[in-house]
Amino acid sequence: MFEIIARDAAGRLGRLKTPHGDVLTPTLMPVYNPNIPMIPAKELEQEFKIQILITNAYIIYRTPELRERAKQGVHKLIGFQRAIMTDSGAYQAWIYKKELDVTNRTIIQFEEVLEPDIATILDVFTETNDYNIARDGVERTIKAAEECIALREKEKILWAAPIQGGQFLDLLKYCAKKLSVLDFDIHPLGTLAPSLQNYNYKQVTETLLVTKQHIPPSRPLHGFSIGHPIFFALAVAVGVDLFDSSAYALFARDNRYLTVNGTLKFANLEEFPCVCPVCSKFSPSDLREVDRLQREYLLAKHNLYATINEIKRIRVAIRENWLWELVQERIRAHPSLLDAFNYILSTYSDFFLKYDPISKKSGFFYSGSESLLRPEVKRYEKKLLENYSPPPKAEILLIFPDLDIRFENSPQFRNWIDQIPNRERIHLCLYSPIFGIIPEELKDIYPLTQHEFLNTYDLQLNLHAKSVFQKYIQKNQLKYSKILIFRPKFYYNTNAQKQDLISHPIDEIIKEKDLELTIVSSIEQLKLNLEKLI
């Protein structure tokens, strides 16, 4: 039912099979309001090639002329031939701050009449600072899920059971565990809207991650209400498979223009920073000349294109394994995204180690100190410091800066390595700004030679490299009789051009007073030293 095609970070590219065709995930389900659709369902299907949309069973139920037509099934009612998910009204209960006039049973039975591809139980929104109220919401949600299983009859429908608990991580965990053992197909995480409105990406990301940790990996995770593309890449990196957006329509109604870097005011625009079919055809002044409804329609179309664009980019990134690289760019769109990244990657390091692929099609790009938190770096550190021993005959630890040596065509490296006597007694290691120290036998592990970094190092990078080095030495110092450091004055860059080595974290080791180090700065000196030692 849900097949995983490719993985990157804790995200995956998947295929969700539904009675109305396969849905490629991650995907965005446009919210379709059956009373006031901004973009007709036919256009969503044909022009936008939308594979799944989400509409609302409660709204259909509450609208007499729509309820009457429910027996046709929701696909006919809306005029959409691909997959449809129905929501249940929990969000409406929160928005209008009142108990709904329908029960979970009514909604479920009504959804069975509508026969969408995915139906949702009537869960309880848990936006509250009060733990007890949230716990009560969770319990009621679990009861609704149990009731659903007892009630439902149509086998074709996939059922979604939202995880509730709001800001309380232990409640989310509890709810996720309880619902995981029940027969459901999809788990939305509910109650995200309030934190999203406050740019509280740290909380949103953490609750998504905790939910993801406690639901079966075979069930897609739906980040309910996440409709702004600014957050998609990070959300997918923690495991979200489905998004839904009413933002494309609501923002349009408010004359707001969506971009992946943030929202712009239509009123301020003198040109559109976009080349989607709408923005390629019309200018802001064109849109000022049409009537309000037509303008809203066109803005909604642009907003939807901008939203879908990011989804497509993310799917390509997963296939090609540059999702973290995309995330590193996206988190610059707002400092609270960078905050969320830093917090999540430091707090849930093991989570990412579990999911992130150990080998990738694309290189690792360093983008600032946050890159040191990535699973590729942590995994290697763990391997080096917990599971690695130097070769048995290694006596002399010889450290090269990785700048020079990581390129097989480095003239210095080639000349020297070919001439070395008693090779097995010398343990050659690279000192790397990102990975600290790389024993030569490990250098083919991803991404030790597949990464791009800076030529100018920052303080944090230097401290990091030194700390890994120190831990390595602490663990392995008895193995070595001597530590030799090759700190050349120049090196050969990726284009085989000779370049001065102005500063490299290796200088940080050299400053180290507690270690007995011999430092050499030319291949000649190095040879002399080795001859004496061997």
Place this chain on the structure above:
Amino acid sequence: MFEIIARDAAGRLGRLKTPHGDVLTPTLMPVYNPNIPMIPAKELEQEFKIQILITNAYIIYRTPELRERAKQGVHKLIGFQRAIMTDSGAYQAWIYKKELDVTNRTIIQFEEVLEPDIATILDVFTETNDYNIARDGVERTIKAAEECIALREKEKILWAAPIQGGQFLDLLKYCAKKLSVLDFDIHPLGTLAPSLQNYNYKQVTETLLVTKQHIPPSRPLHGFSIGHPIFFALAVAVGVDLFDSSAYALFARDNRYLTVNGTLKFANLEEFPCVCPVCSKFSPSDLREVDRLQREYLLAKHNLYATINEIKRIRVAIRENWLWELVQERIRAHPSLLDAFNYILSTYSDFFLKYDPISKKSGFFYSGSESLLRPEVKRYEKKLLENYSPPPKAEILLIFPDLDIRFENSPQFRNWIDQIPNRERIHLCLYSPIFGIIPEELKDIYPLTQHEFLNTYDLQLNLHAKSVFQKYIQKNQLKYSKILIFRPKFYYNTNAQKQDLISHPIDEIIKEKDLELTIVSSIEQLKLNLEKLI
């Protein structure tokens, strides 16, 4: 002739008036090869709304059937009614590693026949590590420019004189100064292609900046050969007004798919990460089914859309003053861009102080330690440490963390400020992670209250804040009899929610042993202390 409409960073939005209409800058001039145009000129004009393209006078001259039609003028020859720039063949001389079979005089006279809107002298490409060869190229370029002035007759044509000098900054400066006093309208910077091919963005950015420093601000700067959108934002931030792209076509021929984050191989794509009119209509498998020429044509169209998209985004960013924010994202697309940013911003701080607007329409977003190099931060630091004195009656320096106080609705702040006796003897300052220390009288200076930062601070941020604070104290310590620090346990965030203050750079001052500080952690304590002192 060139009117500046808006500014941001060292970039500007401008209007270049030509005989064939106004050109909004920054802009991209698609390279139009009159022998093998990938996209017909008519489509460039009508579908892409291209306001200016660049073609090559030397190629037209060398092609008998085109040379014959030169008298029609280049607009008729190509079939394009908007502005046209002609290049001169200097690039071809470099590509084919030979002297051209035409002279500067021939090309100039031929360009006068073609009558483009902008014509280029036959300059000398200076890709060399040999200073003398580069100097010779510069002298020959200057001579070619002088010859152009003596020769040219048609007044309507704008003339472009490329700055040469290659990697040698003093030669660039010399060439720019020499050409600046001659009657030219536009200055391209030549010889960028080799460094661009090597991802040597540091060198490209520095040579652009040095050129910009030494040409008149009233003349547009053209970054010759910069055609990949990955670099546009940073290039505009240092002052580039015009780009030209053959990349859109060359990459298409090579089955490469341009995106603003980098180049993808068409062969690897299962879907297009884009919503331009081409990618909205066709899928990669559609393109695999058409013939090679049609595929190249469609890929070229996508590539051009992707390129133009970034230009549009940049123009909107300049108008709304978030160009640095865009640059902060873009430099994550490759570590050499981040390197270039760090180097340029640290080395040429005064350059940016000169151009960057002192007040902006958008807030300052912190995106990592590189943000500390931005002119907004440097300008404030300069003001604070060089041109500011505390109020004459100030005796007691009282420091608040800015988290709490910068929001006018902060309950703590409001309660306390209303009750304070002898207000003028107390000098209230905010301790800010980014700006170090903000005296209350200065707090309305941009971007002291218009910035978004992190809730989790990094080492570099802490060190930076502390260093500004220390410099401030060093300069002003005799003014104060007492330093009081308010280090609360909680504060009120932007949503007026109470939040624990877990860590703030203010803790760094507290650790400071050399200063006599009184630290208080509640408003009550603060009041008691102030009562004693006043």
